[in-house]
Amino acid sequence: MNSETVPQQAIILISCPDQQGIISSVTNFISSNGGNIIDLDEHVDHTDHVFFMRVAWELSEFTIRDIQIADEFQSQIADQYSMEWSLNFSSHTPKMAIFVSNLSHCLYDILGRYQAGEWAVKVPVIISNHQKLRAVADRFDIPFRFFSINPENKSEQESRQLEVLKELEVDFLVLARYMQILTPKLINAYTNRIINIHHSFLPAFPGSRPYHSAHARGVKVIGASSHYVTEELDAGPIIDQDVVHISHKDDISQLIRKGKDLEKIVLSRAIYSHLERKVLVYRNRTIIFD
Amino acid sequence: MNSETVPQQAIILISCPDQQGIISSVTNFISSNGGNIIDLDEHVDHTDHVFFMRVAWELSEFTIRDIQIADEFQSQIADQYSMEWSLNFSSHTPKMAIFVSNLSHCLYDILGRYQAGEWAVKVPVIISNHQKLRAVADRFDIPFRFFSINPENKSEQESRQLEVLKELEVDFLVLARYMQILTPKLINAYTNRIINIHHSFLPAFPGSRPYHSAHARGVKVIGASSHYVTEELDAGPIIDQDVVHISHKDDISQLIRKGKDLEKIVLSRAIYSHLERKVLVYRNRTIIFD
Amino acid sequence: MNSETVPQQAIILISCPDQQGIISSVTNFISSNGGNIIDLDEHVDHTDHVFFMRVAWELSEFTIRDIQIADEFQSQIADQYSMEWSLNFSSHTPKMAIFVSNLSHCLYDILGRYQAGEWAVKVPVIISNHQKLRAVADRFDIPFRFFSINPENKSEQESRQLEVLKELEVDFLVLARYMQILTPKLINAYTNRIINIHHSFLPAFPGSRPYHSAHARGVKVIGASSHYVTEELDAGPIIDQDVVHISHKDDISQLIRKGKDLEKIVLSRAIYSHLERKVLVYRNRTIIFD
């Protein structure tokens, strides 16, 4: 967990048309240059014939300099396999902006982990369309930025949010029960880098008031789903989901109470997977290397 | 489990507008007539102000004769509270008809329990629109009735099925992956007495090929739902639901494989609840007394 | 959740030898005195022939004054059935002391709920044998009391803790990963009022380092168990348990990480049940009315 005591690693996420020899080529590239593979996971979609891979290796004796790895990998490996890929270094600690409205349970869960040093992440700002949770941000000494949002000013306010995010060099966004639908402008600025938590097991009960809908339908399980935000509401690639059993004894207030525990855990698990660079998106689905 | 060694019980299921004194009135009726209450469970829907109750009591020293209980309960108790209620005796073993098509996993699960004496039920007939599972029925020495069904003859064939069911005095139907949509005629002949298993966590993925839809959507859990059949497809009162976690590694064939285990267990749990007279339907939802 | 907007309730928990007529007597007592029963749940242990009951009723039109209810219930009902019982009023907000050592995840979870007003509880003090979490207490403006503990001073320090608890009129204790074994003196002062969280599915892996033991044994699920503290270590009545699936990929650090999420949720669920007066202890087991 502590980036200072662990040897620096490079992590590469790859997708490409499936063919023979990919694993062998990639592992040769790493091994022959002195890299020690720490973790390798691959997946083949046999329906679409697509190959996915995550490899992490130690850099301490790797003979290619960090700044050169991308170029070398592109020319030696990626070109011949038509790979899409991304390279990350464990030495870079990502910056996460948290968006909230009035509900605090996800925010507390995130900030408790953050303060405890559970995640390798920085939180430079909490953004809200309400003032209510400013006190929580203050407790944790995190800058809180309030943006009043109504249908008229929404686009303008989002542009200002975007400026803040860029100025702070934010890497990804977490919508911790943020009760606003983002515009395409913001969504497309952070493709597959905005994590939302929706309080139902999607695709059931998208949109507003899912616990009310779940109660009306008489379901025996309720769920929560974390997903990357896309332009279609609650329809982005799902990162994590979980459910809890309920009964006829649970009225809507009990569904909300039990659901909150799900929401915060499922959201935090998704953030963890994202931080660990274990998520690959393909055709609106995710590969989650574990 | 063995009805001969257990004292005979009466079981009453009640629903009525909520008001004070109902529990006390019902338990007085039983206790003052020498009945020993074995199990009592009640539920109040505080939103709709409706009261639900299940009471089971031993009949060995009950001073009202079995045949008189219904009348006495109606006049002494039910009238004043505007109750809807049903009375069952543990001495009556219900008759269950099983409808199947080509998939055997639910059928095997049901018949294994039946043969092992796990349930107090009789299975006078297995009905199918295919010949494939006749061999399974034969293995378990259960009459198998084949009804070829196509769009033209569907109504006619269902009438014949209905005749068989009535002749055999069938109490309720189980659709064990029966791949036909019932017509209202059959549905309304067995209101809240036709148990279906649908291979998704409803209301997500109703209709056909839910595992294909689940895979396309990239969900991280799949589920199964047992429900009473109503005229709207896969929209009846849910009796039981369960889910299993999946990952990107699971292609559609793996979803089908893992889902089968869910389907058979969820269906059998619903049958058990129904057999134990633990299910009350109210406004398309179920109260499941446990 | 807000005690001011909800009508005051009385809640009674009862256990006694099973016999006919108990439910009817109790509900008559409430109904005939103008009480409106909000919730009633009962359970009969048919092996030990013991009857358990929880009843909650609205006091707004109850004709017996709060201060008289206990006496009236004792003489009119409890005596004839040899009941053990306890009476609580929703108007009383319990005081909970939190004991911690160095791990913050359960503490954050509890304090987040506390601050959000999720529970009807007061937290007058956090007690620790380490200084590390003082900063967390400070963030939430809760008095923090440090008691350095070693084998020599343990009994003396516990006596001082006990003084603090009595002075603050603490109703119950929560050991939120408190890494000290309590002495009988403290345990017996708060019988069935000290809630501990143990990081395994008891009775497997009691005592220290259960995740290490779980890893060595190669289990495929890990769990967490909340229980009331008794003199025998990790052997008290279990209030709540839950598990999560793991795999060979999870080393001990991953078990600890995944386990933390379980621990905090299971502990908070147990606190909720306790606060709602839904827990009855009988022969080292719990009845949890839901």
Added chain:
Amino acid sequence: MNSETVPQQAIILISCPDQQGIISSVTNFISSNGGNIIDLDEHVDHTDHVFFMRVAWELSEFTIRDIQIADEFQSQIADQYSMEWSLNFSSHTPKMAIFVSNLSHCLYDILGRYQAGEWAVKVPVIISNHQKLRAVADRFDIPFRFFSINPENKSEQESRQLEVLKELEVDFLVLARYMQILTPKLINAYTNRIINIHHSFLPAFPGSRPYHSAHARGVKVIGASSHYVTEELDAGPIIDQDVVHISHKDDISQLIRKGKDLEKIVLSRAIYSHLERKVLVYRNRTIIFD
């Protein structure tokens, strides 16, 4: 599922001291000889520095003949890395012997899957120390062999069982609630090839009557564990485990009822993993490639 329509595969399971270049060497061996890798999964135990791997590849264009693969792999790859390894071909359908006593639920679950063609397995014999389930074997047309066992004849009868197993060329054994403790002679003849189902979440409640113990302890979850049999009772490598939530309402008969559903599913999942050659045993733990 159908071995005739799927291209033949070779599957190799490997464990060896961890070092650089293993993956690359193995995948090179396969790719350079014309093998198309279908599935590759690896795991490194960073505590013990051990490397584990499962690779499956298509044989249709593989240039090494089946009968030569083992020798070539040993000399070209395994020797230099001090590998322990096993090679299987999807063309070989394993033979499974089922041992039972009086409970039929696991047996029905296995035979239902077997008949439905869910597994690539043959069942040449069911062995029992009771006559009760002969009728089930007969229903499914599987030879049933009865061996009366008592303390005096146990060793002798096991020798006879062993003869039967060898004569039938049985590959592995499934103890489907077989209520006899095997002697080391039988255990050691089928090391890591005898799958047992134990009706608790091990290591809690080993030995007899775990549901009674679970009820006495007042646990809130019960479980089932499938494991390879070793000489120490219920202490072998765990293949699969699962749990179900219970409550105070569940008496021992309900625990047994709910537990049966767990047992059969967990056992069948373990058999599936074994059949798919996805299980590697290391130091009394399992790696389950998924």
